Amino acid sequence: MRVVITGGAGFIGSHLCDRFLADGHTVVALDNLATGSIRNIEHLAGHERFRFIKQDVTEFLYIDGPVDAVLHFASPASPIGYLELPIQTLKVGALGTHKALGLARAKGARFLMASTSEVYGDPLVHPQPESYWGNVNPVGPRSVYDEAKRFAEAMTMAYHREHGLQTRIVRIFNTYGPRMALDDGRVVPNFIGQALRGDPITVFGDGQQTRSFCYVSDLVEGLVRLLNSNETYPVNLGNPAEITMLEYAEVIKRLTNSSSPIVLVQPQANRTTDDPQRRRPDLTRARDILGWEPTVSLEEGMSQTIEYFKQQLART
Ligand code: UDP
Numbered sequence: 535m536r537v538v539i540t541g542g543a544g545f546i547g548s549h550l551c552d553r554f555l556a557d558g559h560t561v562v563a564l565d566n567l568a569t570g571s572i573r574n575i576e577h578l579a580g581h582e583r584f585r586f587i588k589q590d591v592t593e594f595l596y597i598d599g600p601v602d603a604v605l606h607f608a609s610p611a612s613p614i615g616y617l618e619l620p621i622q623t624l625k626v627g628a629l630g631t632h633k634a635l636g637l638a639r640a641k642g643a644r645f646l647m648a649s650t651s652e653v654y655g656d657p658l659v660h661p662q663p664e665s666y667w668g669n670v671n672p673v674g675p676r677s678v679y680d681e682a683k684r685f686a687e688a689m690t691m692a693y694h695r696e697h698g699l700q701t702r703i704v705r706i707f708n709t710y711g712p713r714m715a716l717d718d719g720r721v722v723p724n725f726i727g728q729a730l731r732g733d734p735i736t737v738f739g740d741g742q743q744t745r746s747f748c749y750v751s752d753l754v755e756g757l758v759r760l761l762n763s764n765e766t767y768p769v770n771l772g773n774p775a776e777i778t779m780l781e782y783a784e785v786i787k788r789l790t791n792s793s794s795p796i797v798l799v800q801p802q803a804n805r806t807t808d809d810p811q812r813r814r815p816d817l818t819r820a821r822d823i824l825g826w827e828p829t830v831s832l833e834e835g836m837s838q839t840i841e842y843f844k845q846q847l848a849r850t
Pocket of ligand 1: 612613708719720721722724725736737738739743744745779805806809810
């Protein structure tokens with residue numbers, strides 16, 4: 535296959551590049567480097583089946599030659615990222631998805647859209663099945679991401695219905711691993727960075743809010759299976775092991791042997807406005823349709839991620 539990956543220099547996008555190359559495919563990665571980083575793909579420079587194009591995917595996409603699949607992963611994805619880039623986030627979800635769909639249609643390619651557990655907002659149903667329509671504040675600070683992704687899902691379904699495009703939608707729950715940006719403000723790099731530096735580990739609010747963390751290699755396996763499946767409707771991918779942020783801080787403190795204190799802080803209001811209180815994927819569809827289940831434990835995945843951040847800190 536010849537595969538186009540938008541957001542190919544991003545955290546998940548770059549792992550997808552690695553996976554498709556390892557499976558013998560040819561990869562064209564597009565990224566405007568707004569939140570992605572060349573460092574994530576520098577090891578692929580000179581690879582004969584890899585090409586990187588610095589491109590803003592909200593503009594017309596021209597790719598020479600045949601394309602078999604378009605994987606649309608371009609978007610700021612951390613709350614800090616989309617709070618700093620609200621209009622770009624809306625544009626890449628709306629215009630970028632339209633351009634990526636247009637490319638897939640022109641090439642007769644299969645299309646996979648990276649959606650998110652944020653489409654469920656601050657969920658009133660727990661755990662979240664794909665049939666849940668969500669609880670999103672359309673005008674809150676997180677709405678630029680949540681509504682962009684909801685629009686992108688609607689656009690993807692419209693291309694499927696109107697043009698018969700083969701489309702896939704994945705709703706990705708909190709995923710972590712090497713190549714997350716140390717400064718992206720998400721809880722995983724924040725806590726690990728703080729613990730390694732000996733700074734206070736900043737738990738927002740009362741720390742009772744939960745997340746369920748999935749290691750990136752598990753996610754990538756699920757993505758490949760979804761692309762190869764025949765499922766048009768959204769499929770959740772994530773790890774169902776749910777943990778409070780206070781418990782998570784303790785796990786990181788232990789795994790890093792850190793003497794950092796764990797502190798409860800009240801951050802800027804827009805960081806915690808509409809912060810989902812509980813989040814855990816219902817994986818029934820992923821299991822039934824893809825035969826997929828995450829296999830990497832929190833301790834194992836976090837240990838790998840801690841090693842990566844140690845190297846990054848030594849490099850900077
Ligand atoms: N969080 C925290 N301390 C931090 C950063 C985040 O307690 O230094 C909390 C945040 O309020 C949220 C959870 O960790 O409840 C996950 O936040 P993240 O930014 O990783 O992404 P989200 O899952 O909200 O998209």
